Amino acid sequence: MTNHGLDLLHRPDLPALIARWHREVTPAELQAGYEQLLAAADAATCARWLLDLRRREDLTEPTVNAWFSQTFAPALRGRYPEAVRLAFLVSPMRAGQPVTAVVSAADTDCQIATFIDEAAAHDWLARR
Template sequence: MKIGFSKHIKISYRADMQTVIIRWQQPVTFTEFKMNCLAILSTAKEHTASSWLFDCRSKGEMTQLESDWLINEFYPKALQLVSSHVLVAWLLAPRQMQRLQEGASLSAITQDCDDVRRKAFLTENEAVRWLEESVAQMEHRSNGQQ
């Protein structure tokens, strides 16, 4: 497992899961959030990893500004640089998950599409299980198309 640290985050690559994991250690500004996400792209590109786990439980709540940036800039860049399909599991704090269930709209987390599949979770076990199942489905589909 390769691990990178900064003041705010820990980024690691788990080869057994073919997954890049980012864990925010504390709340961050919007600029720091963008820089952290771009660091993920570097690690993901290095390992050709299209499966990612974003642990935002200590980061603070996702803002609409962050969500819009992810949709309009980050995800398109990820599809261009890393893979034509990306899986993103979001680990959220209970309060943010409750807001989403009550109808808060953060499309970067909740709006699934063919190229960027994403889903929010409260527990890491659920997130890992979803990533593993989704990777297996993607591999099955790509093997069937060959």
Template sequence: MIVRWLREVSQTELQQGYLEACQVAADHQAGRWLVDSRRRAEPDAQMVDWLAQEYLPALKPAIHNLPIHLACLVATTWRPSTSPATPLAALAQTVSDIEQDYQISLFGDEGAAMAWLQEQP
């Protein structure tokens, strides 16, 4: 499944987009997502918390406990230590996949992201 933001969005719009994506994923039992946040540049600690504490824990049961693999597409010029991170990119840098029911990987290339998703069980 591909989730793509084409412009900077508010926290409310971002949450609404993620909730709609969850519904589509539940309808189609989609556990592999490409989340394109290349056009988003604003970090948001509240969104990181919301994703980690509320959204992602609710996503797994919504798709009948399928493994969740999120390929987060970031701008090729983005660098973790020098650039602000989108909420999902920030989460990918701070959360251990072993402790969670999902895997998040960061990519600057859409082809590499899609290849990684296709390799996942």
């Protein structure tokens, strides 16, 4: 499935939902992509997501970060049988940039980590 510069693939064998942005997107397209990701995760009841942001230039867009931390992430609390795990895959050149705004543990039960190596991201997602 491709929309908003995004490809989604559910891999029950990993288990993970993989989201890859293949072009630079606007903040509105990024938010729409997250909503598309959420719909796919709901359909698969999959709480482990790999978000491939390696082609994105701006990982710290303030509007998207505020929306993510104040609206999107809190809506994930209790949505699946387990806490949502978000593995952000970034290019080594962007590894020092924060990917999302800080998400309070009081607001959501998300676990978030950033990786430059896809295998390491999948290993982290597979942990119980």
